[in-house]
Amino acid sequence: MSHLILSRRDIDFLLFDWLRADALAERPQFAGHDRDTWSAILDVYEKLAVERFAPHNKKNDSHEPHFDGERVSINVEVGEALRAFSTAGLMAAGMPAEVGGLGLPGCIERAGFAFLTAANAGSVAYAMLTIANANLLIAHASPGIVARYVQPMAEGRYFGTMCLSEPQAGSSLADIRTRAVPQQDGRYRLFGNKMWISGGDHDISENIVHLVLAKIPREDGSLPAGVQGISLFAVPRRLVDHEGRLGERNDVVLAGLNHKMGYRGTVNCLLNFGEGRHRPEADAGAIGEIVGEPGQGLAYMFHMMNEARIAVGLGAAALGYTGYLHALDYARTRTQGRRRSERDPASPPIALVEHADVRRMLLAQKAYVSGALALCLYAARLSDDAHSLPDETGRRDSHLLLDLLTPIVKSWPSQWGLAANDLAIQIHGGYGYTREYNVEQHYRDNRLNPIHEGTFGIQALDLLGRKIGQAKGAGLELLSGRIAATIERARPQAPLARHAAALDAAWHRLRSVTASLQSLADAELRLANAAAYLEAFGHVVVAWLWLDQAVAVNAANTDDDFARGKRAACDYFFGWELPKLEAWLGVLHPVERTPLDTDARWL
Amino acid sequence: MSHLILSRRDIDFLLFDWLRADALAERPQFAGHDRDTWSAILDVYEKLAVERFAPHNKKNDSHEPHFDGERVSINVEVGEALRAFSTAGLMAAGMPAEVGGLGLPGCIERAGFAFLTAANAGSVAYAMLTIANANLLIAHASPGIVARYVQPMAEGRYFGTMCLSEPQAGSSLADIRTRAVPQQDGRYRLFGNKMWISGGDHDISENIVHLVLAKIPREDGSLPAGVQGISLFAVPRRLVDHEGRLGERNDVVLAGLNHKMGYRGTVNCLLNFGEGRHRPEADAGAIGEIVGEPGQGLAYMFHMMNEARIAVGLGAAALGYTGYLHALDYARTRTQGRRRSERDPASPPIALVEHADVRRMLLAQKAYVSGALALCLYAARLSDDAHSLPDETGRRDSHLLLDLLTPIVKSWPSQWGLAANDLAIQIHGGYGYTREYNVEQHYRDNRLNPIHEGTFGIQALDLLGRKIGQAKGAGLELLSGRIAATIERARPQAPLARHAAALDAAWHRLRSVTASLQSLADAELRLANAAAYLEAFGHVVVAWLWLDQAVAVNAANTDDDFARGKRAACDYFFGWELPKLEAWLGVLHPVERTPLDTDARWL
Incomplete structure (x- = not known):
């Protein structure tokens, strides 16, 4: 069952081969930790996902919370799963030792959460909210409030x-x-x-x-x-x-x-x-x-909201990922039809995955969900850097870059993880449309994510209206530098050179459109098509992360199925996804005015 | 309530101003009919949609059919609505007089069905299946079978x-x-x-x-x-x-x-x-x-399937359309936020529709659903021509063109009507995600349409693998001629000239990619990315129909809100949608090989 929830191999690759999370152990904040302890903790998350969260996921859907006018009844398995989670110490995993926490790096905790969300998004949400609530109080509340509320939240006795x-x-x-x-x-x-x-x-x-x-x-x-x-x-x-x-x-x-x-x-x-x-x-x-x-309420709440926005992106990636694994499993086992070259109608049918169009849908899902997961863990790693890098400049830069990327981290997985869930239904055919299978629930669960914690449109305004200009564009310059570094590493590697060139062109095109938008004095005009800007920006960022992953795969110098799958997903993203960019950028410079100029009465 | 189901104004425009359905009355098959009788019949469909079908649409969703091991129980309102439909003579509306039918043109009958499907897709499906079943039997079965089964189906006593x-x-x-x-x-x-x-x-x-x-x-x-x-x-x-x-x-x-x-x-x-x-x-x-x-079973069944494929497209358009109208209504009444230029936080909030990004989403929906409806009614009109044009060449040409377009008629509305439903949820925000509102049910209902009666992938193979080469490409040439005629009419009209040029370029580009694909001897390679071909083909066809609608609007020489809305939707389609073409065509020539070359084990 575990292999249908999330790929531990991918998580390990992303955390350790790609993001070098083990290097965090060298910082004083994480003294006493190492890759082995983190792997052991990831095992715990994975085990809980399989044994405590996944088994009642369908029941959560078919037996939703009920209010009889006096009290709300919830499936007992929800409380049991969360108690097991708390008992394992995971409610306080990322919290400081003062409240009994393990001080786990955010990227490890997030990766662990990805297993739980993929297994049962509905049940794990209580834990996510409680942790984000406690973290806000730790950062901003008086010692009295922290003592009264955070301690029992860390123990899983109170929720938030x-x-x-x-x-x-x-x-x-x-x-x-x-x-x-x-x-x-x-x-x-x-x-x-x-x-x-x-x-x-x-x-x-x-x-x-x-x-x-x-x-x-x-x-x-x-x-x-x-x-x-x-x-x-x-x-x-x-x-x-x-x-x-x-x-x-x-x-x-x-x-x-x-x-x-x-x-x-x-x-x-x-x-x-x-x-x-x-x-x-x-x-x-x-x-x-x-x-x-x-008067500082909203500023404090953004502490929790920014954390929640990464959690939303991660959850969307995880739900997309489990859908992908279900579709892959189905495509490998369900037989249907024959190859074009097969003339004998009495020959046995082939597995769905042998059809090129099915592999296209699987590659799209993989490119979306593993790309989205990479994006969210990258953000979590930035958050760790913002708190634990030894130099102040490094911490500030990490914070600026994270701030810039947050609307993308929230919205890109919400949109494309959902698109992956849609494709998972499609691969299942009629079965995917029934509640006897799992993939339609994944879609319905994930459909929340483009809405809550700031809709797609709100994230677009945040990116174009605030984030790109923040600190005089310092975040954008930092991102430019990181993208350039990846391009430099990829350029000498023959199979990646063309992707490096494509990313370079895309990034320059995006920068040029950005500059033209920033030169517009009329905010209404500048922001009219902000949604297209967020789409374009997100796709360029994920293309960069796919190229960066491919570089890491090549650096590991392995050529097993996993490495080939990573390269194929990277190829797919550059072949099929990045070319969508022009359609989005085309409406930004000059600003396509139809939405702006259409009167509400004409609709 | 009617105004949230479907736009009668749009239906009337499409049927009579655009498709000139009234001209059908001059043909012997429709002798005795005229626009007035057809309008009266459309009134009956609309009234049934409002009074008999819409009221139990939500109940159909919350109280699904139940099987106790012996019998299936279905909401009584379903049978009542279908009896009212039959009693009004509508089960036999399109059937010949010999079985008691009205001999209604297909485009009028389809337009009437659009109201019913938008109101309650679940209930009306019984009627759609019964009619298609009866039509197959009329065409291919022995007189004995027709007498025994078709007559009671025409009366609504038997279903199919x-x-x-x-x-x-x-x-x-x-x-x-x-x-x-x-x-x-x-x-x-x-x-x-x-x-x-x-x-x-x-x-x-x-x-x-x-x-x-x-x-x-x-x-x-x-x-x-x-x-x-x-x-x-x-x-x-x-x-x-x-x-x-x-x-x-x-x-x-x-x-x-x-x-x-x-x-x-x-x-x-x-x-x-x-x-x-x-x-x-x-x-x-x-x-x-x-x-x-x-041995002729599949050929006969295609009679019913082709009819059902148009019905699927039409149903998808109708479900998308009602979602759009719900979103428009919500966006006009729900207030939220302020204009960028408004500095006073105490000023009253504005309606959602006053935000450019909300109008973008509404325009996208309008472009999708009204474009999809136009496509389906165009196909229905072709079907009428295929049966009623006086000259054999005209009938054959109509049949060829309809055959070519059928995979697009089935799949384009299924994909983009669904995308419209997704946007309708988004405009409603959190409310749209709840079953207290209607739009999430529209999405769930419509999600069936890309699956049944041949999945999207099957339609793509049908288009690229069969239809474009059928009759030595005669269908494609006919389509070329019709597109060229629209371009000629649009070119001299200043606001449409640039769209005419864009359509001309798009069509030539598509033809060129088509030719390069047809030159590939390896069928596996030729068809590997057929899905992208269907996407591209569909978007060009709908762009053509939007331009053709805009020409018809201009010919009517009116400049009311309806006409301006049509022009805005046409502008939106050419500004935001047609530019997506290059991303799809880019993977077809040369054939992007990632899906083809990816081994199933790498996924």
């Missing part, structure tokens, strides 16, 4: 959520209306409605720590406009006293579940804060503590 | 199915194993398993007429190999005597339901023929009558 959107404010957080009213004791009472809260209510943990964006009213009772008025609050489902004892239910109630297309294992709901249902009216309001300073 | 695939033979019909053993009385007894039978078992009609592909054993009991050995049989669920009275259950039993990702309103199952469950063993075998001549 992020509460940003509201029914009227999805992507536009400036418009949130949740109020946080200061109390005499320094705490706050929150009133408002929060939408799309994953893990928002359930009974599989002792408590739930909601991180809630809200606004502190001005003296006249009005709410400050814009994002500057947003603060962040830790609001537990059940109150916790200073000794860490659980007290009464807080004034946070579930108003209804969302019934999703997929990802059904993760309960997702509308929460009402301060409705007063569990207490006398005068005592209404969800009690919360402010995290950090007032 | 097509039984081609078997568990071991999906796309490869040469490998079917169902046996048809001749009996003394001239009838046959069938033994075998048929997979993916839509409408295969239910109790909403008095009887079900299965059209079954099977092989007549040789004297030694062996089955003839290849497609030449396939014959076609009419096998009723319940036997019917010569007076049309229903007799005992035939030996056809349901072996299990398939639980699909979508399209759940249409029951789909595995049927066992001749298992002997309903009779003593010596009397086993499903009794059937041969349709036409032995």
Whole structure:
């Protein structure tokens, strides 16, 4: 079963042969670690994926969370899997020793998560949210809050959520209306409605720590406009006293579940804060503590969001990857039709994979999902560098490059991992369209990823509207340097020289279009086709990483099936995918104006 | 509600302003018809769509057919809707007067079906299959069979199915194993398993007429190999005597339901023929009558399949279209965010449609779904011409062109209508991912269409491997002529001249790549990247039809919102879609060899 979840060989190649993760062990932050300990930890993730997460993945889909008006019921296997995960120490794997963590490098932890997400995206989401929540609190909250909430989260006793959107404010957080009213004791009472809260209510943990964006009213009772008025609050489902004892239910109630297309294992709901249902009216309001300073809520939340965005990309890559492995397995075992050259209709049929068009679909999937996985682990490695490189310049550069790449890390796997899932259905034919097989669930689960944590369109605006110009384009220059270095390494290697030339041309073309866009004073015009820019940028970045992988494969000087498969996927990407670039860049310079100029009434 | 199903304005434009369907009334086959009668009939389809089909569309999804081991239960609304449809005379709308039909032109009937499919694809599929089944029998079966089965189908009392695939033979019909053993009385007894039978078992009609592909054993009991050995049989669920009275259950039993990702309103199952469950063993075998001549089964079945392929394309266009209208409605009413130029965070948010990127997604949807609808109605009009043009050359030419276009009519809407459904989800954000809204069901329903009635890959082989060379390329020449005529009309019109030039260049490029492919002697090499050829061909054909629509809009000399919307969608297609062509053609000449040369073990 493990071989249908994720390729450990690919993970090992990406982490150790390509990203040289073992070099991290030389840094003081990771003292005492080495490749062997990390391999052993990856074994644990893989084993949990196979034994604890995969077995109830289909049940999560067919038996989604149910709300009877009083309580939410969730499959018991979800809690069992997460307890096994916590018991193995993995909830705190990436956390510092002070809270009982292992201090695992992010790239190792992410790789481990890829196994779990591929096995069961719905169940593992609770852990991802809890860890990101705890990491935010470690970075920004007072010692009291950390002691009260992070410790039990590290032990897997409390889970965490992020509460940003509201029914009227999805992507536009400036418009949130949740109020946080200061109390005499320094705490706050929150009133408002929060939408799309994953893990928002359930009974599989002792408590739930909601991180809630809200606004502190001005003296006249009005709410400050814009994002500057947003603060962040830790609001537990059940109150916790200073000794860490659980007290009464807080004034946070579930108003209804969302019934999703997929990802059904993760309960997702509308929460009402301060409705007063569990207490006398005068005592209404969800009690919360402010995290950090007032008005800094969105900045802090970006700590969690940036982590979540990498997690979304990684999850999308993992779901695409397991779909690919299922399709490959099916294509190798299912027989259908004959070769063109075979004239005898009584000859035995051949395996699907013997048809060139089926191999095309498998190569596309491989190029998408292994490329997406490489992208996400590259980002995780950058994040490790941003925290652990000895020199400040190195740390700052890693941070800048990661910042630039984050919208691509979030969106490219979400789009192309999903495309891989679509192809996996296609390879299965009619069987792929049925719930008796697994691949249609992968598609439905993965369809969430281009939406949450900032839609594709939001990521496009982030990239073109903010990231490429950040720090006077320093991130873009860093990326240029890394791409040039790969091209230099690839150029002398005969089979890669043409790809190196193609990447060089593509990157220069992208830079030139970027410059022309940056020269436009009219922001509306500059950003009108930002989505095409994100598409183009993403494809160039992944082409670079495929070339870089091929260089690493050649450096290892092996010529086994794995190495040949890597080269074939690289060839496929340069032969079939990178040529799409011109269609995207063509609408950016000059800006194709049809979407801009079309009146809403004409549609 | 009607305005969210399909645009009657667009249907009227396509049928009458663009395709000049009213001219059909001048032909003897349609004597007594005119635009007014056709408009009145379209009103009936539209009304049925709104009142009878749409209301239970969601229920079909949430309450799928259930098999308790004895009988299949289906939502009662399905039968009610189909009875209303039959009572209105629509089951026989396109059939000749001899069986009580209205003799409606195919393009009008198809347009009417588009409303029903957009409203409820699952329920209307029973009618589509019944009509296609009856049409095959009218064309190829003996008068006795027609009298016994077609008449009650025309009245909506019997329904029809097509039984081609078997568990071991999906796309490869040469490998079917169902046996048809001749009996003394001239009838046959069938033994075998048929997979993916839509409408295969239910109790909403008095009887079900299965059209079954099977092989007549040789004297030694062996089955003839290849497609030449396939014959076609009419096998009723319940036997019917010569007076049309229903007799005992035939030996056809349901072996299990398939639980699909979508399209759940249409029951789909595995049927066992001749298992002997309903009779003593010596009397086993499903009794059937041969349709036409032995060995001609696949040729006859193509009558139904070609009709079904247009229906699939049309259904995909319709599902894409309703998704587009839902997204447009949502984008006009849901507010979120502000313009770039708006500095005041307290200003009211704007409608989603005011964001350029949302209009891009809406334009893409419009270009896909209205383009797909145009393609399918164009094909239906060709089919009418093939039967009703006064001159034999005209009829033959129409038939050749329709034959050439059929793989595109089947596959382009299936692919891009689905892409439109995906964008409709994206515009809805998180809401679009929930079953509380409609667009995710549209996506799931439509995902069937690239699979059934010949997958995308099969259509690609049909186009490149058969259709372009058919009749020495006569179809391709006819298409060339029609494209050239559109270019000639568009060229003098300033805003369309550049599109005319782009289409001219694209078509010549496609012809040149086609010629280079045809010159390859190695069929394996020639067809390796057939999927890319189908992509490219489809996009050029739809670009042509968009330009042709724009010419028709300009000819009408109106400049209302509808006309401007048509021009904007045409501009979008030429600006954003046609440039994708080079990426597809680039892998065809010379043939990009990665899929061909990749060994299955490397994947």
